[in-house]
Amino acid sequence: MVVPPWLSVPPPGYGGLEQVVHGLVDALVEHGHAVTLFGAGRHHGTAGDFVSTVEDLQYARLGEALPELAHLARVNDLITADDFDLVHDHTTIGPLVAGRRAVPTVATVHGNPVGEYGAVLGDTDRGVGLVAISHAQRRWNPTLPWLGTVHNAMDVREFPQKPAPGRGPVLWLARFSPDKGPDLAIRACRAAGLPLTLAGKCNEPAEQRYFTEVVEPLLGEDVEVVFNADRPATLRLLMDARCLIMPIQWEEPFGMVMLEAMATGTPVVALRRGAVPELVVDGVTGLIRDRAEELPAALRAVVRLDPAECVAHVARHFSTDRMAQGYEAVYRLLVAGATTPAREPTSITAR
Known part of the structure; x- marks a missing residue:
């Protein structure tokens, strides 16, 4: 299992990819597999x-190509056919260098497979099997060598669950980016007459600039801002929240924060973009709307939903055991020699 060299597994705060890999490694080990995690830093919790290919985590160099390339070069030197049956790669550049490995590679695509990233994936070695994390993601670039579709997952046993709807503010939890719509969250909550907490990742220059130029002028007494919350603080916010608001402005490939919210019993109010309809059951675990103008009414109505239904939905459809089973099916296809896209994708569906 290969992760990027930026964060530890599991991450102390932000890091959806690393959180998913943590659950996957543990579930595969429970299933009897021998799993080696290749990453950076000194510690892991799987x-x-x-x-480790480098002593220190490379988060300060996030966005540079060389740290990931050097990490992958060291990984490739350590992988031999005597020690491993296959590689599961979660990095951005990994599919391009997988052809140098002595064993086949499954590569999970965690981003939006279009534009520059789509060009990189389109040049993938044909012996590499790509895995989508949602059906929506796969539809955006259907010509890639997809071998399967497996939804991300989590272990709800690791989350506290509230017995009744939250009485606190609406929660927006994301990185400060126009794609995530924090400005729309402020306007929707203000129109609904509800307080809002913006809990955002804000340590990269683009995030800081966006917050200063766009978000800060919209703030008022009805909006609390929490920067770079760690895991315990995030869970406290989710437990207290009336709901999670997801006014996304892009085709979100997945959205782990929605699973995290529902795992605590917190429903989701979201715009119908990307993988949202695959994760949220409209009218049961959240409310999905087509236009930003419809969000205020949804924010007022969402308290009628049952927190227990949210938790049960995640446990039933997005368990780490279910995710591991999906990847095991993909692994079998690859080691059996399926190096071209499967006619029917291996699929773990939301419902």
């Missing part, structure tokens, strides 16, 4: 073995 049930698998750990090999």
Whole structure:
């Protein structure tokens, strides 16, 4: 299992990819597999073995190509056919260098597979099997060598669950970016007469600039801002929240924060973009709307939903055991020699 060199597994705060890999490694080990995690830094918290390619996490260099390339070069040197059956790669550049490995590679695509990233994926070695994290993501670039579709997942046992709807403010939880719509969250909550907490990742220059130029002028006494919350603080916010608001302005490939919210019993109010309809059951675990103008009414109505239904939905459809089973099916296809896209994708569906 290969992760980027930026964050530890699991991450202390922000890091959806790393959180998913944590759950996947532990579930695969429970299923009897011998799993080695290749990453960076000195520590990890998984049930698998750990090999670090560089002593310090490379988060300060996030966005640069060389740290990830150097990490992958070291990983490739360590992988032999005597020790491993296959590689599961979660990095951005990994599919381009996987052809140098002594064993086949499954690569999970965590981003939007269009534009520059789509060009990189389109040049993938044909022996690499790509895995989509949602059906919506796969539809945006259907010509890629997809081998399967497996939804991300989490273990609801790791989350506290509230017995009744939250009485606190509406919660927006994301990185400060126009794609995530914090400005729309402010306007929707203000129109609904509800307080809002903006809990955002804001440590990269683009995020800081966006917050200063766009978000800060909209703030008032009805909006609380929390920067770069760690895991315990995030869970407290989710437990207290009336709901999670997702006014996304792009085709979100997945959206782990929606699973995290529902796992605590917090329903989701979201715009119908990307994978939202695959994760949220409209009218049961959240309310999905087509236009931003419809969000205020949804924010007022969402308290009628049952927190227990939210938790049960995640446990039933997005468990780490279910995710591991999906990837096991993909692994079998790859080691059996399926190096071209499967006619029917291996699929773990939301419902």
